[in-house]
Amino acid sequence: MLMKIPKLYFLIIPILFLFVSSVTSTTYAATEDLPFLKNQNGVTQNTQNFDAFIDNATEEVNSTAPMVNTIVTTLLSIMFLVGVIKMGYALVTKTGMVLKGSTGVLIGIPIFVLTLRLFFILSFTTNKQGVTLLVIDGMNLLVRVGLFVSIGMVLIGLLMRLFHKFLNHPEYARWSKRLYIGAAWLCLLTSVMPIVIRSI
Template identity: 50%
Template sequence: MKNKQHSYVFLATLSLFLFSPLSAFATPLIDGGGSQGTLNDQLATWTESVNGFAPTVSFIFSAIFTIMFLTGVVRMGYSIVTKTGQVMKFSTGLLIWVPIAFFFIRVLIIILFTTNSNNVTLLASDIIDLIKTTGYFTSVGMVLIGLVLMLFYKLIEHPEFGRWSKRLWVTASLLTLLITIMPFVLGAA
């Protein structure tokens, strides 16, 4: 029932946007006065007009994510008071994913607008190096945690600690092996 209500609200909002009057800013490709601008001039004009809307779009984008986050906070309070598990699950997911999505969308927009054809390969190699370095540090952390778990195993002789330490060591070695070999296998090294 709730999904139907959400879909009705979505359809009403969509139809409101589709059927509301829109303002259009148009610059003709060919001036009526006889003087023609070059295509580069026209593209510069269009780019300036689109860039003029950037602060408004950025504000609306931030406002939408803020509203979503605050909705999650209010629903979390409601779920704590009423002890409703489904609402708590939804609000927890909202509170986790809204900031993450907002951050990644902002980073993606920055990357899109700051990269050009010359430095795309540098960006790709930097991302590969970042993933490799993160993998190596993760492997070192896994080995260290495995050593701590092995120490606990030796102290209290609980078999789970021994199993977990061995699993961490095996996973760390596989991760190190894959991170070292895969860039060469895929031809990205």
């Protein structure tokens, strides 16, 4: 009999613990608003918490953005100045590898800065309709650029043909022929392929 009493206690204690915890949790839940119920404004509790989180994150980003902008632009300016110094060194010493690296830095940094600025401007100021229009306008711009480049290739080909007539040099004839073929292919691809790809 003495051995059965502790076993009974081991059964009663977890049952009491579960009962007390369930009672306290239900009374606590009764005093709190349920998160999925709407309040008087028609907004759920989870939505309010998420909106508060987004507002706090936006304020933090806005507060740190000037410092990050200053640091990034300063580092890029330092890299650009180092590229200028390296280019001067390469021009004086006639070092091809240094000249190539400095030229890449001097070309790459302005392109990177412009791309970064355009990315942030477009990402914060455009909506879905604006993105669609931007992509379509970009495609139309590339089509028109291709057509104008093909016209320029034809004009240069005519000039090469004129040089061939005056100088009777076979290279000018070959160049003009290549330019005609390239212009025809470029005009065909830029005018037909966007329509074909969009209709697939």
